[in-house]
Amino acid sequence: METNRKEELLVLYASNGDENVYHEALKLFQEALQDNPNDPWLIHSLGYLKECRGIRFLREAADIYETGINTNPDFHKLQYQLIHVRSKIGESHKSIDYYKQKIAADPDDISNYSFLTQSYLYANQLLEAKKVVEAALQVAPRDPSIITCAVELYQRLKDIDKVLKYQQLSLEIDPRNLGVRYIAAFSLEEAGRLEEAAEEWKLLIKSLHEEGYHIEAEWPEGILASIEQRIQDAQV
Amino acid sequence: MKQQNPFAVASAIKNDAFNDVPNVWPEIRKKINRKIADKLLKELDCLPSPEGRVLTEIIYEMTESIQKFEKRGA
Numbered sequence: 347m348e349t350n351r352k353e354e355l356l357v358l359y360a361s362n363g364d365e366n367v368y369h370e371a372l373k374l375f376q377e378a379l380q381d382n383p384n385d386p387w388l389i390h391s392l393g394y395l396k397e398c399r400g401i402r403f404l405r406e407a408a409d410i411y412e413t414g415i416n417t418n419p420d421f422h423k424l425q426y427q428l429i430h431v432r433s434k435i436g437e438s439h440k441s442i443d444y445y446k447q448k449i450a451a452d453p454d455d456i457s458n459y460s461f462l463t464q465s466y467l468y469a470n471q472l473l474e475a476k477k478v479v480e481a482a483l484q485v486a487p488r489d490p491s492i493i494t495c496a497v498e499l500y501q502r503l504k505d506i507d508k509v510l511k512y513q514q515l516s517l518e519i520d521p522r523n524l525g526v527r528y529i530a531a532f533s534l535e536e537a538g539r540l541e542e543a544a545e546e547w548k549l550l551i552k553s554l555h556e557e558g559y560h561i562e563a564e565w566p567e568g569i570l571a572s573i574e575q576r577i578q579d580a581q582v
Numbered sequence: 583m584k585q586q587n588p589f590a591v592a593s594a595i596k597n598d599a600f601n602d603v604p605n606v607w608p609e610i611r612k613k614i615n616r617k618i619a620d621k622l623l624k625e626l627d628c629l630p631s632p633e634g635r636v637l638t639e640i641i642y643e644m645t646e647s648i649q650k651f652e653k654r655g656a
Contacts, residue, residue: 439636439640454612472633473631474630474634477626
């Protein structure tokens with residue numbers, strides 16, 4: 347009987363998200379697992395219970411961001427966050443449809459191209475993201491957000507020459523855009539161009555220290571050290 | 583008759599020309615952006631490429647809707 351009760355509660359929680367149901371189910375599954383800690387079905391059910399709860403919280407976050415966007419459409423961080431959360435709950439297509447409509451309504455607003463590109467990148471739709479970036483660069487060839495999108499896109503497409511081209515352009519427009527330095531450094535390392543990757547990390551580390559980000563510089567310093575070791579090992 | 587500086591005269595003529603000609607560039611730019619957007623949206627108006635997740639999302643949503651519809655009918 348208790349076995350049925352746990353499963354019933356799990357199905358009920360998955361459909362209605364009632365917190366009381368969740369806590370009751372959690373208690374029963376945890377007690378059952380204490381008696382049978384290696385039972386794969388119990389493990390699966392407990393994991394699924396937690397997974398459903400996690401998805402509910404992410405959906406709540408998405409609703410909060412959406413409400414915020416309606417009242418603060420110019421606060422772009424909300425839009426980027428919504429795109430990100432939607433990708434976690436299998437709803438990237440909603441972001442994609444939304445930004446296509448925004449571009450159709452206002453083709454002069456370059457920010458929607460940037461949001462649409464991010465929506466496609468999060469959904470791993472690289473061909474579509476490339477089309478959006480190429481169109482956006484015709485509309486605004488020196489827009490910083492589009493150029494950063496281009497750097498991200500070409501890193502995913504493993505086109506190192508384009509990564510470096512757009513990284514250079516990005517830094518010309520905004521020398522403090524450290525994000526593109528990270529991407530270029532990783533891309534160069536991935537392409538096996540270790541000396542250039544090391545140079546990129548050195549410039550990044552220098553910028554971080556100049557901006558006062560000393561703690562944030564520690565991790566890149568570790569990466570630089572490991573690349574320099576690999577260069578040394580290759581020469582031996 | 584006082585001789586006028588030819589450069590000053592040329593500059594004055596140029597300024598008059600610019601001031602008299604209406605600035606049509608914003609309108610032209612708008613039309614170009616519209617064409618770019620329309621072309622892009624037309625290219626994106628097809629099934630998403632299979633390498634990404636959007637197709638899976640759409641199929642999952644359709645499957646869920648059908649299941650809900652069937653449950654209501656049962």
